[in-house]
Amino acid sequence: MDKIEKIDERGVWEKIADQLRSRSMWMLHYCTGCGAVELPPSTTSRFDMERLGMGPMATPRQADLFLITGYLSTKTLRRVIYTYEKMADPKYVIGFGSCTINGGIYYDSYSTINRLDQYLPVDLYIAGCMPRPEAILNAFTKLMDMIRKGEADGWKRYKENYEWYKQNQLRSLGEVVVYDEFHE
Amino acid sequence: MMNSTNDTNDTNASLELQRVFEELKSMFVGCEVSQIEPTQFKLIVPSDKMLGMLTYLKGIGYSHLSIITCVDWIDEKKFELVYILFNWSNGVTFLVSTFIDRDRPIFYTVKDMWPTAEYYERDVHEFFGVEFEGNENCKKPLMLELWDDLPPLRKDFDPLQYSKEHFPDRTYEKDPIHEARIIRGDIEGDIEGGEIDG
Amino acid sequence: MTALKVAGIFLTAFFFGLTFEGIGRKITARVQRRYGPPWYQNFIDLFKTLSKHGYTHGWIFDFGVIMALGGIIASLGFVPVGGIVAFPGMDNFFVIVYLFTIGSLGMAMGMVGTGNPWASIGVARALTLMLGYEVPYMISIGSMLYFYRTSSISAIMSAQGGDWNLVKFPIGALVALISLQGMLGKEPFEAPMAPAEIASGPMVELSAKYMGLLMLMNTFMEFAEISLFVDLFLGGGTYFVFLLKYLVVWILVVLISSVLPRFRIEQAVYFYWTVPIILAFVQVFMTVNGFVF
Numbered sequence: 100m101d102k103i104e105k106i107d108e109r110g111v112w113e114k115i116a117d118q119l120r121s122r123s124m125w126m127l128h129y130c131t132g133c134g135a136v137e138l139p140p141s142t143t144s145r146f147d148m149e150r151l152g153m154g155p156m157a158t159p160r161q162a163d164l165f166l167i168t169g170y171l172s173t174k175t176l177r178r179v180i181y182t183y184e185k186m187a188d189p190k191y192v193i194g195f196g197s198c199t200i201n202g203g204i205y206y207d208s209y210s211t212i213n214r215l216d217q218y219l220p221v222d223l224y225i226a227g228c229m230p231r232p233e234a235i236l237n238a239f240t241k242l243m244d245m246i247r248k249g250e251a252d253g254w255k256r257y258k259e260n261y262e263w264y265k266q267n268q269l270r271s272l273g274e275v276v277v278y279d280e281f282h283e
Numbered sequence: 284m285m286n287s288t289n290d291t292n293d294t295n296a297s298l299e300l301q302r303v304f305e306e307l308k309s310m311f312v313g314c315e316v317s318q319i320e321p322t323q324f325k326l327i328v329p330s331d332k333m334l335g336m337l338t339y340l341k342g343i344g345y346s347h348l349s350i351i352t353c354v355d356w357i358d359e360k361k362f363e364l365v366y367i368l369f370n371w372s373n374g375v376t377f378l379v380s381t382f383i384d385r386d387r388p389i390f391y392t393v394k395d396m397w398p399t400a401e402y403y404e405r406d407v408h409e410f411f412g413v414e415f416e417g418n419e420n421c422k423k424p425l426m427l428e429l430w431d432d433l434p435p436l437r438k439d440f441d442p443l444q445y446s447k448e449h450f451p452d453r454t455y456e457k458d459p460i461h462e463a464r465i466i467r468g469d470i471e472g473d474i475e476g477g478e479i480d481g
Numbered sequence: 482m483t484a485l486k487v488a489g490i491f492l493t494a495f496f497f498g499l500t501f502e503g504i505g506r507k508i509t510a511r512v513q514r515r516y517g518p519p520w521y522q523n524f525i526d527l528f529k530t531l532s533k534h535g536y537t538h539g540w541i542f543d544f545g546v547i548m549a550l551g552g553i554i555a556s557l558g559f560v561p562v563g564g565i566v567a568f569p570g571m572d573n574f575f576v577i578v579y580l581f582t583i584g585s586l587g588m589a590m591g592m593v594g595t596g597n598p599w600a601s602i603g604v605a606r607a608l609t610l611m612l613g614y615e616v617p618y619m620i621s622i623g624s625m626l627y628f629y630r631t632s633s634i635s636a637i638m639s640a641q642g643g644d645w646n647l648v649k650f651p652i653g654a655l656v657a658l659i660s661l662q663g664m665l666g667k668e669p670f671e672a673p674m675a676p677a678e679i680a681s682g683p684m685v686e687l688s689a690k691y692m693g694l695l696m697l698m699n700t701f702m703e704f705a706e707i708s709l710f711v712d713l714f715l716g717g718g719t720y721f722v723f724l725l726k727y728l729v730v731w732i733l734v735v736l737i738s739s740v741l742p743r744f745r746i747e748q749a750v751y752f753y754w755t756v757p758i759i760l761a762f763v764q765v766f767m768t769v770n771g772f773v774f
Contacts (some may be wrong), residue, residue, distance in 0.1 A: 117533040119525050119528050119529045119532065120529050120532065122461055122522075122525050122529075123522065123525045123526045123529045143433045143513075143515075144513050144514050144515040145515075147510070147515040147516055147517075148511060149506075149515075149517055149518050150510075150515075150516045150517060150518055151518075152518055152519075152522055152525065152526075157670075158684075158685045158686070160535070160536070160685070160686055160687060160688040161530075161684070161687065161688065161692050163533070173428070173620075174426070174428055187533045187534060187536065187688040187689050188533060188534040189533065189534075192385055200453065201452065201453040201455075202446075202452065204452075206446065206452070207442055207443040207446050207448060208431075208446060209435050209440075209442040209449075210440055210448045211426070212436075213446065213447075213450045213451065213452050213453065214450070214451055214452060214453050220641075230743075244700045262470075267360075267451075270449070271449050271451075272429075273429040273477075274429060277428045277429060279424075279428065280423060
């Protein structure tokens, strides 16, 4: 299959900034779903993630990588959407596992979504149920390559196609911001 | 599954439990006892005697309410409400259940005896549609937000159709479920593209 | 000439502060039996945060961050670093400590101005911890100032001669080291700033360039505090000797912090008000009666 060469429209400062951004990504400590169990092994001593410059960061304001690790129920998806919108540009999303790709083993459930890129712009998917830490580190290095070449532009796509994403979100969720009694 | 519901199983229970069962049968007419395991017993009670039974059992030591759930018997048109009680002194679990009508499922709340029952009853209300008189918080959503369809755990609700309507799927050129059935041998056929390889 | 010296101090603090932080991360990683990030990782982190497009929360927020950074830069200008003394005759201990508080209060004001309740809780914790570590520190340094009858840091540096104050006032140096661990915000006193504690406490709403400026403020503050310790207790020295002593103190602090867990705030303040205060009073007793080694 032929790959269409995308024209690299970044200026010099953007290219330097992308080199820096790829070497120090901070992931948000928000681990949805059952795939989050593969993140502690990737972070600790055996499959060390910090040598790539990545580390966990607690608040969405400072993080630039959002890992959707596993299935997303509608309740979680609402909170994921407004956490994603709180993050500062440029931001990247990785979908772990088959539940984000096509619904996985929960494809016929009444409360989990089937395709993540209808609601959020995804830069990279990792197949597996759950992918092992070796696969996760491989995906991180691939994402770093994509950032350096300028291909990881999910945040730009979200801003440009905001209406389309909003329409999908409202179709599946009804409303995005819902107040529940435990957070009044 | 339930064993046969008669006195032959009571001989497996200890003496003290046998006394308890005799008391129950004399006080609450229509109660049936069966044994699931040496320390798990199922008691089926008519729905008008249920509250009295729960109060009595709480008084004699079965004071820990583990959960309240519901089973949908769609062919008999009944909901079976199950209360699981646990005794900390002798480690015996009682599953106390009653059958209520499926078309007008109304029951009483036990949240005055066990405060946690409020959340279990909200759970059963949201997923089965059973109304609990006395628990006004049932109207507030606990787990499903903005839900507008049938209560989801009823057997006449079709989750696959709901999922196809609301959550768009990824389209593939081949149908993976059909291919999975061929690989498993459930149906005959050939997979396009040759053998499965790593 | 003064401007050059001030610039020299800042460049030293910037370059060596960030490098030593990277080395600290490497040491923590090796203690945990893994490879760590490269030594220049903190530079990359800083420039990455400056390149993001962030959010602001109003003019109090902007002003608070600028006041925090400005206060620390001001206090750093007075600290003697290596052989460089930017304002000779004015490097009084009390001036430097006074200017530190401008930094902390500026950060407090800016963070509370965001409106996030966790920022307010984090700031309350940071200021409570400050109540803890300042008191034994002041008592033990106060006893040393009484001994030398001066509070100018350059004078104390030169009056040490061959013997370091570490040897003359050993208990005071120990108390100052324990207080230093709290001032730097390292384990076991990391509760106000740690990411796992209510989402970074005061830094919860900082997004792009504000986070970069606050990281820079933290680096400068560490540099100023450890430089003060090296000047007062280890005798300062020429430029590279000073940096070597700084590195030794820094490695000691990092090693202690990499193996200890975190205290709760009330446990930390309770600790500071029992053990180090008693040791500081013992030191005062020894100094006043002339038991100086």
